[in-house]
Amino acid sequence: MAKKANVTGIAAEIGMRNPIDLLEREVLLNLSKTFAVLSQPFEELFKEYGITPVQYNALRILRGHGGPVSVYQIGEQMLTRQPDLPRLVDRLVTLGFAEKNRCENDRRVVWVTLTRKGKALLKKIDAPLDQLHQDQLKHLTRDQLKTLSDLLFLARNPTAQAA
The missing domain is CATH 1.10.10.10 (Winged helix-like DNA-binding domain superfamily/Winged helix DNA-binding domain)
Structure with a gap:
């Protein structure tokens, strides 16, 4: 039986099955996810x-x-x-x-x-x-x-x- 990878951080948050193999990719995924989460309330505020x-x-x-x-x-x-x-x-x-x-x-x-x-x-x-x-x-x-x-x-x- 194959050993299950230890997926944490942004990889786990976005449902990846394996850890991210490139730190720069992990940083950019973190930036993208963070922007999406933080910008939503601003969109709602401006919409009001x-x-x-x-x-x-x-x-x-x-x-x-x-x-x-x-x-x-x-x-x-x-x-x-x-x-x-x-x-x-x-x-x-x-x-x-x-x-x-x-x-x-x-x-x-x-x-x-x-x-x-x-x-x-x-x-x-x-x-x-x-x-x-x-x-x-x-x-x-x-x-x-x-x-x-x-x-x-x-x-x-x-x-x-x-x-």
Whole structure:
């Protein structure tokens, strides 16, 4: 009779019958599973306010600039790559959260501005969003959170130096 493999961690969590043979694969599976688990409550929160996480991200960028932002700049600062930014911006405009105007000097450039309605929406979301962030990771110490944040930064920036 064959000996049963000792499957633990993410391998056991996702129903694998054998241990993961490559540590880098285990890390990426852990990242994917963690993102799925942690992002679900955010999707539900944003849905309560009639927006998606991607729309929130764009609104957050607009608020951070405090003035007109080009569609290109929004794309550069999004947390996840968005292939159809003009459609995303159009949706925000339709919802009344943003306005857009063409640049007078270069008609290819579209400036996007957060509206009062968009600012009010973000203000409503701020406290519940902060609370969700804190609730999800309250089981980790400050040192653990800092280490995790530093490691994640290094994972996506291989040429960066450790802090």
